[in-house]
Amino acid sequence: MKQLPTTTTGLTGNLTVPGDKSISHRALMFGAMANGTTKIAKILHSDDVTSTINALKAVGVKISEANGITEVVGKGVNNLNDPWGPINMGNSGTSTRLLTGLFTGANLAATIVGDASLSTRPMKRITRPLSEIGGTIISDDGHLPLQIKKSLLLPVIHQKLTVGSAQVKSAILLAGLAAGADTYVTDNFHSRNHTEQMLPKFGVEVDYKNDTIHIPAHQELQATEIEVPGDISSAAYWIVAGLITPNSELTIKNVGINPTRTGIITVLKKMGGNITIVPQETVGEPMADITVKTSQLHGIKIAGQIIPSLIDEIPIIALAATQADGQTVIADASELRVKETDRIKTVSDELNKLGAKIVPTTDGFIIDGKVSLRTDKIHVSGHTDHRIAMMLSIAALVTNGTIILDDDESVKISYPTFFNNLEGIV
Numbered sequence: 001m002k003q004l005p006t007t008t009t010g011l012t013g014n015l016t017v018p019g020d021k022s023i024s025h026r027a028l029m030f031g032a033m034a035n036g037t038t039k040i041a042k043i044l045h046s047d048d049v050t051s052t053i054n055a056l057k058a059v060g061v062k063i064s065e066a067n068g069i070t071e072v073v074g075k076g077v078n079n080l081n082d083p084w085g086p087i088n089m090g091n092s093g094t095s096t097r098l099l100t101g102l103f104t105g106a107n108l109a110a111t112i113v114g115d116a117s118l119s120t121r122p123m124k125r126i127t128r129p130l131s132e133i134g135g136t137i138i139s140d141d142g143h144l145p146l147q148i149k150k151s152l153l154l155p156v157i158h159q160k161l162t163v164g165s166a167q168v169k170s171a172i173l174l175a176g177l178a179a180g181a182d183t184y185v186t187d188n189f190h191s192r193n194h195t196e197q198m199l200p201k202f203g204v205e206v207d208y209k210n211d212t213i214h215i216p217a218h219q220e221l222q223a224t225e226i227e228v229p230g231d232i233s234s235a236a237y238w239i240v241a242g243l244i245t246p247n248s249e250l251t252i253k254n255v256g257i258n259p260t261r262t263g264i265i266t267v268l269k270k271m272g273g274n275i276t277i278v279p280q281e282t283v284g285e286p287m288a289d290i291t292v293k294t295s296q297l298h299g300i301k302i303a304g305q306i307i308p309s310l311i312d313e314i315p316i317i318a319l320a321a322t323q324a325d326g327q328t329v330i331a332d333a334s335e336l337r338v339k340e341t342d343r344i345k346t347v348s349d350e351l352n353k354l355g356a357k358i359v360p361t362t363d364g365f366i367i368d369g370k371v372s373l374r375t376d377k378i379h380v381s382g383h384t385d386h387r388i389a390m391m392l393s394i395a396a397l398v399t400n401g402t403i404i405l406d407d408d409e410s411v412k413i414s415y416p417t418f419f420n421n422l423e424g425i426v
């Protein structure tokens with residue numbers, strides 16, 4: 001439980017956000033599959049990434065940390081061993097789905113379990129395509145626990161995504177890569193592409209034809225060095241905080257700006273946000289310093305192809321919309337219903353408690369702008385969902401009442417230093 005800070009003077013200063021969660025998971029997994037020792041700089045230290053580390057250790061991979069560098073001693077794609085007992089993926093959907101693909105392709109037998117939230121999240125989206133390509137995964141009604149049986153995959157794999165999910169895309173690509181199959185995955189949704197972008201750094205050939213990603217058969221991964229950029233999903237809280245809090249100017253340094261992740265910048269600029277992007281030198285994915293200044297935002301419609309590129313940022317975009325002129329409509333985002341919580345429900349319920357006027361719809365929200373959020377003492381809850389907890393902490397900045405967050409601990413999932421950063425700018 002935590003009383004959230006507010007500000008009367010505005011937010012100023014520079015911030016550095018921790019490493020990108022999606023890239024951290026993948027660097028560890030590909031390092032585990034590689035020959036040799038992979039060195040990862042600026043990895044995210046958080047509970048979700050710890051779930052991936054523990055799962056990889058359970059299949060025999062050695063991972064250590066010294067002087068800020070994480071070392072993964074790769075075992076090669078064919079040498080992972082069956083774990084002794086169930087592997088607990090905690091709260092992490094990415095660890096669960098990508099590693100289920102990897103373990104299936106690597107011909108392992110493993111049982112995957114997770115926390116209460118993860119156990120409600122849909123797994124048929126991976127068990128169906130993985131079984132179509134030769135895997136055997138037993139699950140209770142499409143949920144955890146998953147029992148992965150030893151299986152030999154087809155030599156040639158063709159799959160087309162039916163949901164705009166990088167986790168599903170990556171699960172199939174990793175299964176095919178681990179099994180040595182000739183693998184084609186079509187992603188018309190243009191979901192985040194960190195898997196395809198990073199594999200060539202490990203020496204893997206990846207080809208494209210339109211929206212189809214092709215990984216030719218029988219490839220080995222070679223260890224490499226990865227530097228993880230700052231997570232734009234974490235920077236998102238400061239971007240919105242700087243825009244909606246009066247008298248503010250914030251610079252967030254070294255943020256990853258992979259175009260499959262920057263939907264939030266596109267949308268907030270379209271809403272009238274004063275946002276400056278200054279590209280920075282990088283050895284990996286593109287990176288920039290992002291400066292934001294207080295701006296009067298305007299309501300817009302956010303829907304269609306852009307949704308996958310800002311899916312995790314929708315809670316904080318919804319908060320921005322409550323402070324905009326006019327109405328904002330968010331649609332085509334039903335994926336929010338199957339995240340750590342039903343984020344359409346938790347965003348609407350908790351912000352409406354603070355006085356927002358948000359109508360939840362089946363696949364998004366209708367949000368009235370220019371509401372002043374309430375000023376008396378009130379408890380809010382992220383319902384154990386890190387992104388809801390962080391969004392509510394930013395909402396508190398534009399109230400001047402006493403807002404108590406019941407579950408501040410959940411920020412450990414993706415951003416353990418969130419409250420230190422918040423205290424540094426108020």
Ligand SMILES: O=C(O)C1=C[C@@H](OP(=O)(O)O)[C@@H](O)[C@H](O)C1
Nearest residue numbers: 022094164165166167168311312
């Ligand atoms: O691949 C990834 O690293 C992720 C993909 C997204 O999920 P989906 O691909 O299931 O939409 C996102 O919500 C999650 O935080 C991380």
Ligand SMILES: C=C(OP(=O)(O)O)C(=O)O
Nearest residue numbers: 091092093094312339387
């Ligand atoms: C949805 C998220 O993560 P995951 O699916 O990995 O649990 C998230 O971080 O918002």
